[in-house]
Amino acid sequence: MNWYTFFKRGLFTPAIRVLLRPRVLGREHVPRTGGALVAANHVSGWDTLVVPAMLPRQMTFPAKAELFVARSPVSWVVSRFLKAVDILPMDRAGGRASASSMDVVLDALREGKVVGIFPEGTRSPDGRMYRGRTGVARLALATGVPVVPVGLRNTRPGWRRPVVRFGPPLDFSAYAGAGNDRDVLRHVTDEVMAAIHDLSGQRYVEAYANGVKTALKEGRSIDVVELDRPGQGRVAPPVPGSRS
Template identity: 55%
Template sequence: MLYWVFKWVLFTPFVRLVFRPSVEGAENIPETGPAILVCNHLSAGDTFTLPAMMKRRLTWPAKVELFSGSDWRGRVLAWFLVQVGQLPLDRSGGRASATSMDGVLAVLRQGQLLGIFPEGTRSPDGRLYKGKTGVARLVLSAGVPVIPVAMRNTQFVKSKLFGLPLMRSPSIRIGKPMDFRRYASAGNDRAVLRWVTDEIMNAVMELSGQEYVDAYGSSVKAALEEGRDFSPAVLPRPGAGNPVPPLPGPKPQRRSTVARQPSTESTA
């Protein structure tokens, strides 16, 4: 893998010298062991700014279509994405999605860090949008710590230097780990999945200071593209007014699919 070459020779020096992002809460990232970093999504810059400012490797799931180009450009892109820590994720459902999820869980079993954007798309206007419950399914299945992360001011704007797109004062705020293992036996309980997702998104919102819109970002984008009037509700927090679901009843204890696995990552 050329991950560390790209990271230390290309991305990290470039990001630190050109964009100069600030980082708050870096101590909340464990030095070893698996964890899921859950982030808001403002721009394409999020996917390389956060890894560039971390000591450990960070893997992002990306839509599988990016890895399936048939011409030389598509093959080069697929190769590059793998080298910089991207993992193909099939979101079409069924067996293909289940196989993709196995690959995601394998990253955590190896004791590595996984990054997730629960909104599923970049914010169309800088606000925080409703998180998809797939993040809760992953969290409850993996049984590892969840670390909320806020990306701020990572949108690209044209600079005075030949009109090149740059970030202005980007910053990263990393929150304290969250533990949802008490709901691990909830299975596919929709109320639990929604509540866990909303709690994670609320932690991200508190770090980012964004206004929360109770609608999926993809739905808002579709409405904008089609010229439809779509005015979703703005809530004080994700899941506002929803009760805390009761803890699942006792079930036969099973081991986490990820926890207590030794880390296999290397920094060299």
């Protein structure tokens, strides 16, 4: 038994079960072997704890690279812990550093690991679902791994029990040859978000959460459009090699 397994089974998962009493549905949808992306909505800081605790396999998350730098005794402990449980360092500065960080995530998926991702890129400012970033599509198309959608409810602290619903894996291998086609990346991302939306039951906003958060901080009003579900009104791009 490795350190991660000991920590998860002996401490982490029991603590989450006692503290939050989450209800978990659909864990049979998580592939038992091989790489996979676990994509979830993001409404609370607890999400990053609830999902890996309830997942039947070991899962890793990308985390900002600054957390891996030991500048003090506390940060040394944090950095050692993150490395011990196989969290992936992600450089957010842009350019070559960010590209190299993405390679780390790609390597993990190709090695058969499960990687968790929040396609919205940040927590929802108001409990609604926001537009997904295309990083989830880029990772899925580059590696060919399935995407397991996860719908989270009630993970904000309160009297209601959190609900974690795993959905059937999504296979986008038909678009593997599309490269960086923007229409394909948006379609795949919207399909992932639509599956998460169906599991979470949230209202959907056709806007990026970061933009809304910035506007709120600056005291600006911002007009947003609510749709029935992600991708509404968009036509799926043709599959590469098809005659459509």
